[in-house]
Amino acid sequence: MDIEETAERIRTGDRRALARAITLAESSRADHRERAEALLAVLLPATGGSVRLGISGPPGVGKSSFIEAFGSRLIEEGHRVAVLAIDPSSRVTGGSILGDKTRMERLARSPEAFVRPSPTGGSLGGVARRTREALLLCEAAGFDVTIVETVGVGQSETAVADMVDLFLLLLPPAGGDELQGIKKGVVELADLVVVNKADGDLLASARRAAAEYQSALRMLRPTTADWQVPVLQVSAREERGLDEVWQAVGRFRAALGEAGLARKRAAQARAWMWSEIDDSLIRAFRAHPAVAARLAEAEAAVSEGRQPAATAARELLAAFLGRT
Amino acid sequence: MDIEETAERIRTGDRRALARAITLAESSRADHRERAEALLAVLLPATGGSVRLGISGPPGVGKSSFIEAFGSRLIEEGHRVAVLAIDPSSRVTGGSILGDKTRMERLARSPEAFVRPSPTGGSLGGVARRTREALLLCEAAGFDVTIVETVGVGQSETAVADMVDLFLLLLPPAGGDELQGIKKGVVELADLVVVNKADGDLLASARRAAAEYQSALRMLRPTTADWQVPVLQVSAREERGLDEVWQAVGRFRAALGEAGLARKRAAQARAWMWSEIDDSLIRAFRAHPAVAARLAEAEAAVSEGRQPAATAARELLAAFLGRT
Numbered sequence: 001m002d003i004e005e006t007a008e009r010i011r012t013g014d015r016r017a018l019a020r021a022i023t024l025a026e027s028s029r030a031d032h033r034e035r036a037e038a039l040l041a042v043l044l045p046a047t048g049g050s051v052r053l054g055i056s057g058p059p060g061v062g063k064s065s066f067i068e069a070f071g072s073r074l075i076e077e078g079h080r081v082a083v084l085a086i087d088p089s090s091r092v093t094g095g096s097i098l099g100d101k102t103r104m105e106r107l108a109r110s111p112e113a114f115v116r117p118s119p120t121g122g123s124l125g126g127v128a129r130r131t132r133e134a135l136l137l138c139e140a141a142g143f144d145v146t147i148v149e150t151v152g153v154g155q156s157e158t159a160v161a162d163m164v165d166l167f168l169l170l171l172p173p174a175g176g177d178e179l180q181g182i183k184k185g186v187v188e189l190a191d192l193v194v195v196n197k198a199d200g201d202l203l204a205s206a207r208r209a210a211a212e213y214q215s216a217l218r219m220l221r222p223t224t225a226d227w228q229v230p231v232l233q234v235s236a237r238e239e240r241g242l243d244e245v246w247q248a249v250g251r252f253r254a255a256l257g258e259a260g261l262a263r264k265r266a267a268q269a270r271a272w273m274w275s276e277i278d279d280s281l282i283r284a285f286r287a288h289p290a291v292a293a294r295l296a297e298a299e300a301a302v303s304e305g306r307q308p309a310a311t312a313a314r315e316l317l318a319a320f321l322g323r324t
Numbered sequence: 325m326d327i328e329e330t331a332e333r334i335r336t337g338d339r340r341a342l343a344r345a346i347t348l349a350e351s352s353r354a355d356h357r358e359r360a361e362a363l364l365a366v367l368l369p370a371t372g373g374s375v376r377l378g379i380s381g382p383p384g385v386g387k388s389s390f391i392e393a394f395g396s397r398l399i400e401e402g403h404r405v406a407v408l409a410i411d412p413s414s415r416v417t418g419g420s421i422l423g424d425k426t427r428m429e430r431l432a433r434s435p436e437a438f439v440r441p442s443p444t445g446g447s448l449g450g451v452a453r454r455t456r457e458a459l460l461l462c463e464a465a466g467f468d469v470t471i472v473e474t475v476g477v478g479q480s481e482t483a484v485a486d487m488v489d490l491f492l493l494l495l496p497p498a499g500g501d502e503l504q505g506i507k508k509g510v511v512e513l514a515d516l517v518v519v520n521k522a523d524g525d526l527l528a529s530a531r532r533a534a535a536e537y538q539s540a541l542r543m544l545r546p547t548t549a550d551w552q553v554p555v556l557q558v559s560a561r562e563e564r565g566l567d568e569v570w571q572a573v574g575r576f577r578a579a580l581g582e583a584g585l586a587r588k589r590a591a592q593a594r595a596w597m598w599s600e601i602d603d604s605l606i607r608a609f610r611a612h613p614a615v616a617a618r619l620a621e622a623e624a625a626v627s628e629g630r631q632p633a634a635t636a637a638r639e640l641l642a643a644f645l646g647r648t
Contacts, residue, residue: 037632037634037635037638040632040634040635041631041632041635044629044630044631044632045629047629048629129634132633133632133634136632188512212539215536215539215540216539216540216542218540266627266628267627269626269627269629269633270623270626270627270633272626272633272634273622273623273626273633273634273636273637274637276633276634276637276638277606277609277637277640277641278602278606280637280638280641281605281606281609281641281644282601282602282605284641284645285601285605298597299594299597302593302594302596302597303590303591303593303594304590305368305369305371305372305593306368307365307368308361308364308365308368308457308460309456309593309594309596309597309600310361310364310453310457310596310597310600311361311364311365312597313597313598313600313601313604314361314600314604316601317601317604317605317608320605321608
């Protein structure tokens with residue numbers, strides 16, 4: 001099928017065409033990549049129309065239940081919601097998030113939702129690129145809320161924060177030691193903190209945790225000027241507090257402003273371009289025969305203090321750039 | 325003077341030889357760089373013998389007074405202390421830290437101390453490399469405590485944390501809003517938090533702040549396994565609490581263990597090599613005529629959503645690698 005026809009089907013909301021386009025973007029075959037990029041180039045003017053949300057949180061906090069409840073609520077309000085996932089570990093774990101579609105049964109069944117598991121395999125850079133492209137394709141297909149979930153492996157939260165308008169951190173109704181599992185730096189990416197499971201026996205505990213988080217957040221500089229990161233409490237199970245989350249998303253977008261949002265997205269696109277360039281340069285560098293032949297010995301020499309790092313770097317670079 | 329002779333002078337603690345070697349390492353002239361690297365290669369076996377401390381904190385917290393008091397105390401105990409600074413902004417500000425040597429008068433006068441202002445000018449990568457090399461040269465000259473101070477511009481705290489054994493964050497005796505100035509991520513680099521100015525009228529305030537920091541730190545995963553980041557209180561002015569800081573440094577090193585410290589330093593050396601490679605690759609990329617001719621337009625097209633980031637990156641890379 002030709003690019004223009006596929007693009008038109010996606011623009012009119014054809015879910016199968018969208019799914020196939022994402023598969024194309026996820027492929028590592030050169031001809032598939034080329035088609036995916038051509039398609040994206042045609043669809044680019046139709047993108048940008050969604051509220052882009054990143055969601056992360058430690059294992060067991062109830063990310064799926066929250067997204068299921070929150071997404072369903074948004075659909076009741078007339079939105080169309082796409083849910084993507086980023087999980088560079090899925091090659092190893094066999095897909096630890098979204099792999100099991102039944103985890104978001106209600107959403108997956110709704111004609112107004114589109115739930116896509118994480119692309120499997122590859123480096124974080126590769127997975128992130130494919131998720132970004134999937135996000136743009138979903139926007140072209142008319143989804144006006146795109147949610148990118150991350151399971152929180154390696155640097156995946158940063159990758160997600162770099163592709164969304166707002167990064168929401170979901171936390172359990174307990175503070176202190178139970179939070180030791182949260183990775184360094186993740187709390188500081190949050191534009192919005194939401195305490196889940198604020199229900200039943202955990203209600204008091206959730207209230208205490210929210211106060212504790214709020215006080216800890218005062219130590220951190222806000223991600224955006226004129227924005228104090230709020231800490232909300234929800235119950236995904238009882239579907240309470242969800243409207244307040246959506247309102248906070250709206251307040252955050254208002255604080256950013258139209259121009260601020262455009263600047264943020266333009267900076268993200270440029271950073272994406274540079275991260276692609278970085279990744280490819282390092283790949284080309286490592287693959288260069290003269291570098292590949294010396295790299296292991298250079299790393300060992302530097303690790304063991306037999307050679308200064310700067311000298312090893314200079315010699316490898318000279319080999320790569322053909323100045324040997 | 326030949327390399328071996330200079331190396332020998334440095335090893336025997338000749339301060340002028342050390343100062344000249346650091347000047348050589350700071351130079352951007354190719355022949356100077358080459359000599360500096362040759363010198364470092366000879367001296368490398370004599371390095372590694374110091375406790376490497378990074379110190380950062382917001383403006384006004386009293387970093388210089390703390391380092392002056394802490395360093396002087398260590399010298400009383402028989403240590404030899406080198407103080408380096410990393411400040412990529414010093415080109416602009418005319419040297420905002422250590423530029424004024426009188427700020428550490430006592431230390432600067434002591435024969436057992438060596439105080440070196442930040443190298444001026446250049447990118448953070450360049451300044452960081454020169455500071456790392458200066459640190460190694462100071463170790464070769466027999467300093468057994470090396471302190472790297474950062475003023476906290478850009479990513480300089482991360483650069484410092486990546487070259488030291490322990491990163492100490494100095495904070496003012498007041499919490500909450502007054503801490504909004506601390507950059508994102510800096511708190512999470514800290515292995516040790518020290519509240520300064522715990523004296524006079526501020527004593528109660530310092531105690532409250534320390535408790536607040538301690539509770540906030542529970543939200544963050546420790547930098548090192550089996551290490552709970554302690555929050556200490558000191559008065560640089562009254563020279564109180566300084567021994568406790570040094571004891572905490574010792575406990576941290578014990579928690580790391582010999583093998584852990586060796587692993588940390590080996591990983592830092594490898595990361596340094598890779599950061600040199602990254603920097604140089606990007607520099608070579610930007611300087612390539614075919615890239616330079618297209619880069620501005622590519623960045624604009626990506627920012628404005630006229631071209632997918634991946635496509636722009638691929639085209640620029642093809643130009644760089646000569647596959648056009």
